[in-house]
Amino acid sequence: MFELRRLRLLHELALRGTIADVAAALSYSPSTVSQQLAQLEREAGASLLEPDGRRVRLTTQGRLLAAHAARALELDEAARADLSSAQHAQITVRIAVMPTAAETLVPPVLTLLTDRVPDLRLEMVEMAPEEGLFELQARAFDLVVAEQYSGYTRELREGIDRTLLGADPVRLAVPPTSLARGISDLRDHAWAMEPRGAAVREWSVQQCRAAGFEPDVRFEATDLVAHARLVAAGHAAAMLPDLAWTGDRSAVRLLELPGSPVREIFAATRSSSRDNATIAAVLDALTEALAAHTPH
Template sequence: MDVRRLETLLLLSRRGSMRAVADETHTTTSAVSQQIAALAREAGIALIEPDGRRVRLTPAGRRLAEHAVTILAALEAARLDLDPSAEPAGTIRVAGFGTAIRRSLMPVLSRLAADHPKVRVRIHEHEPAEALSLIAADDIDLALTYDFNLAPATPDRSVVSQPLWSTEWALGVPATDPVSGDPEHSAAAVFARYRDHDWIVNSRGAADEQVVRTIASMAGFEPLVTHRADSLALLQDLVVAGLGIGLLPADQPTRPGVRLLPLRNPCPILRTSAVVRAGRTGWPPLALLLSLLQTVPARV
């Protein structure tokens, strides 16, 4: 139904005559009558009936006028919600991996609550592939994802990515291992020492496994992937138990029994991004959150 015709019907219900509506809208009674007649055709039912020399709304007309109040209010709310100059308001659906949620999102939530109470955030923990699928299905508004410099994400024109922070990764091995991590040695040289070991990779994403296989190929061997774990804490437990070795972030403390061997030339670097659907960055609540995420210090 045409919004302007709904506005005319609502005015008629409140002013009581087409003349009053015409005066308020600076038009003619004929134009008002035409608007109501066109709306009646859209609705498929009579909306007004004669009342002496005037008209009055039929029961159907009164019900439609009541609906018009809700419809017009919702449209105004939508207009304000999308107005770049308006106070940001709305619910942002965010999906991301745990580290990015803790490191990037959590620090800004208190600022959002204090300075922009009309903006709400719903958080879902997902690995990048899962989060990107949710973005594609329009089930979320923002994805916090990662890739590696040695396993870059495939470009996608349907989304816009905003870099957040990055961190180097190292090889996690048992602390009792006699092999030392010489910074002068290349990553391939470090990997070559562990060609006969079992390897641990992520169970829900392929990026770190691709990094492992890339560096191993430079060292001339195919790694034996024996265990898969989504949790970095579990990966460390497996390392301590002597069940394998795997990649871990170099800027995070490890549990007792795990030692990190630095990797150079090449050095695996995990890169995080805030990803939104193309064309959505102008939505005020999302634009606000994206700008706040940029204020979180980036560390390499």
């Protein structure tokens, strides 16, 4: 029989690529991971790893067993969920959410779930969508709240389902004293945007290019509250989704962007969770919280 913990190590190696990354993710030492994978090779009676420079890579047999390991982990997850439900035991659901969802969606979601699923323990980590979606596949989380912009669809991952929660309008924010009437009036203005590599950064730059200029991005921050404060202080313009506003928006002027774009807010879950009633309850609460959000 294969040891499930060793199968998980192989699954993690298939996703993360290096023994050091697997060790860091699971709080093991690299030598422990190597020893356990060597034991798994003995159990399998086949070579699962081979040298690749200073690293290792999966052999054909290793990739085959890693695929079976993923399915074994799904079955283990389903079995544990069924047992917890039958015993009316406390159920823990771990979610990774982008910053705007952490601030505006999670508090009302917790309120809704307190009455609906009293045995639920919801644990949240604020995390960029790119990282959260990867960690979902690695089983660090049960659900991830993420976004995607028109023309920048996120990578589709095997074994991951998506549920559309709703649409979040994106508007142009300018200082209250600005005379700008649209994005084309801001070619010489400083901009606040998210760091390079983020999908929203690429989308925002494309909006400026469509208006005929390259944006002067002087301020980079993942925190959209920082963007809003820079705009309010008269130092920048920014493109901000409605979920970024948790209070008064009168400190800035909001203008419509061409085409009135929206970003899609979606929840990603593993396909093995399709029949999980607790995950379904969390999805319902997220959908309701987003629909009820109305910026002031």
